[in-house]
Amino acid sequence: MKLFNLQRRISLAIVLAILTSGIVVSVTVAYPLVTELYQQTIRLTRSSVDLKAFNIQQVYDHQLAVAKQVSSRSRIAYKLKELADEATTRKEAQAFIEPKLKHAMSVENDIFAIIELDADGKLLVTINESSASLPLVKSTDAVFNFIEIQTPDVSAYMTSRFITPIKMGDRVVGYSIVFFKPKQWVTALDYLPSAETCFINDKTKERIALAGQKLIASKQEACLRGRGKVEELRPNDAYLVTLGSGDRFVSYDRDITIDDWKLMLNIPVPVMFKDVINKAVWGGLALLGLSLFFSWLGIRIIKPLTRKLIEQTSQIAQSANELKVSNLAFEQSEGLLVITTADLTIYRANRSFAALLNRRPQKLYKQPLIHLLDPEFCNPKAFSEQLIKDSVWQGEVWLKQDGADSLPCLLTASPVRDEDGHLNYYVMTFTDISERLAEEDALTEQVNHDELTHLFNRSAFDRHLEKYLQQAKVGNRRFAILFMDLDKFKPVNDTYGHDAGDELLCQVANRMENSLRKSDMIARRGGDEFVVCTSFLDEPQDEALRIASKIHSEMNRPFVLKQAQVTIGISIGIAIYPEHGNSAELLLKAADKAMYQVKERQRNSILIAESDKLYP
Structure with a gap:
């Protein structure tokens, strides 16, 4: 509704300027108004681009958390340590690890394959929904990239892969390679039909983009910005790209907290901005003799332009509303979510987390998080020291419940930083793993x-x-x-x-x-x-x-x-x-x-x- 009110105000301002001020005043007034409308589109587009970057970051964070969850299972790590120490055989290790990886895939539908390597990087267990041949790679640090998968009965397609080391203390005892289905990335990169979304690696110059509903890889130069004339716009995070055909695009860059990767979004803008200004000026000159007639004509000229721009800004505003939805999703999510300050004081907890502890969300505000952890089963002090040192943490903790036994959870802590890189908050995601531990104890009983x-x-x-x-x-x-x-x-x-x-x-x-x-x-x-x-x-x-x-x-x-x-x-x-x-x-x-x-x-x-x- 505010956008349509803006349309009416712009039209009325132009008519009044033509009626009262003549050509000088009309030029003075009409040009800033058109420019302001143009800048309004740019600002709303920036919000939409920020949201798109946020969605891509969320996909990466989610897949990285899942991959680390697979590699952080303490029982698998212990079995791999036994294999590395020759305290067990490969056959026994495979029999022990395989059902746990199958359980992980049954819980997380976005995974289509998991490969487990031993400490020497040799294949130990493969869980693969497809018949594709999957490469074996090991790395002492978590590695993320896109690879092309070729299957006998389907054409090649791109998908994401995470390689994470499995550690016992500081010792690497094995490696997990997790392959994800491309659906989440397709959804995250999808934008307006006429827009181009490029996910670019500055180091390898690789470009990931959408072709229909399929991920494709190419060189960075394939993006529109590499094929036309580039002009810097205000604000200075936007560029105007003009192709040889005369088509113009507004191009945005967004850095993402993924090593060497950034988002480049190219959105087409109407070529008629220049014509709008010309028509406004000539309309002002004509108002000297036929003010009433050209007032009506001015409305007819401005109205199609504003309608077209309003339609585009409405689409962008709809994307911006997703940010508001994220707030509702936090509160109404069935997941156990907590936001803390940098010193681990609870800033916000959603209803599911508060209900689990049999408390109201308001009662958790400003409480130290470590007071909710049961020291009988975990070390809250060591957890807080490690998190403050490394800024990220994942592992098992036990939450104290009022009137009930402590609950085992997998905690994933991620930092939230400001534009200057200063740590402001942590986002804590708790996952109930009581059923998983019970299943693993039952399997251990059967094995021994x-x-x-x-x-x-x-x-x-x-x-x-x-x-x-x-x-x-x-x-x-x-x-x-x-x-x-x-x-x-x-x-x-x-x-x-x-x-x-x-x-x-x-x-x-x-x-x-x-x-x-x-x-x-x-x-x-x-x-x-x-x-x-x-x-x-x-x-x-x-x-x-x-x-x-x-x-x-x-x-x-x-x-x-x-x-x-x-x-x-x-x-x-x-x-x-x-x-x-x-x-x-x-x-x-x-x-x-x-x-x-x-x-x-x-x-x-x-x-x-x-x-x-x-x-x-």
Whole structure:
């Protein structure tokens, strides 16, 4: 409505000037009015360009946050560290990491491929929705660029790629390469149909633009500004580009906080600005003799011009209104959003965040953010020091809730700076990850435990033994390995079936666990074989024999199954660290050999490695 009021005021001012002042006054008045209208268009266009730059920055920030979220998963980083330290195999690492990456892609629909590399940059896991061949690149810093993807059944297309290192402390243990679908960039770069949007890299001179609804790459010179005569306009962030064909464009530059990238937007402007001024001047001269007639004529001349300019400025004003929508989106967003000052004092929190903490948004105003973090699960002081030092931060924190348990969240903190680069605010985005942590704990349970008996499995036992050996070597401590195999188990399977055998194995596992101390570890290695790693022992031979004798006694008591009561036995071989081996392989081999000697000599007995005496 204000724009149409402006149109009426301009027309009335021109008519009054012609009627009362003649040619001198009409020239004096008409020319500034037309110029002001022109500058009004430029100012509104600047607002629209600023909004477009903001939208592009938002796409980049969102994709960078997603890419860092993929690479910042602590459980994946820990598994990659184990792989780099040769504490696990590539196959085990792949089996552990692949479901977590699939989960990440199921949560974030904009990702179409994720590649996980090990610390040497070698391919470990690929999650790819398409059949495209994807390049492998590693970098110790986060890297963003556009690449062309070629698939067998679809023509080549451009998309964005983020390469982020995976770290444990300061050590790089792997790399994540995340490929995003081009839809967000197509939406961000789309503008008026007749306008040209160029996303330019000053370093590589690469140009990303739209061709229809598709991203294309070319050299920077392909932009309109490189093909015509350029004149600087006021304000000095705009340029008038005139092509050889006579078409003219207003060209804008906007720096974006993305390394080496900037936005160049070229918008066509009416060529008739010069004609408008000429008609206003000649109309003023004619008013000397026919003021009333040329008043009417002046309105007819100005009206089409103002209507055309108003239509264009209305489109630009509509884009500017999106800034107001952003404010509503902040308040009404279901995401957990907080804005803090540079010293981490809460400046604004949206309703979703306040509701999560069971508080009103007004109650959070001017509260220190670190007071909302639970120190039992995270270190608020270390978080604030690191954020103030680096200006950006991402990681896991736990929010304290009034009347409820603390909630685990992934926090992404981004700085907001003024035109001089001074830090004014932080934008904090909290993401509830309680369900994800529960799913990961469930997957860890499946990976480390035997499905039937729920004891630790072979791989979990081997990892425990390696760690225990390291502790024993450092502390000069001793412990024992018990290698056990059931006697007369096969007849139970053959007579009563595999269900009875499984039931018997579960009862055996339960009795073995109850025979051990809480500090001892027991695992099922497969079939009817079990292995125990004791805790540190002061008198290893005597204490290991007592543990083995207790298990032996429990195994020789009858077992009551659903189908029958059965009696079995157990053969046990014992190896002691370091007498019978200073490595996991030697200790297990010594205990296994002692167990098989029991089988050969007298089943249902106990034998210490490198000795002849059978117990009991």
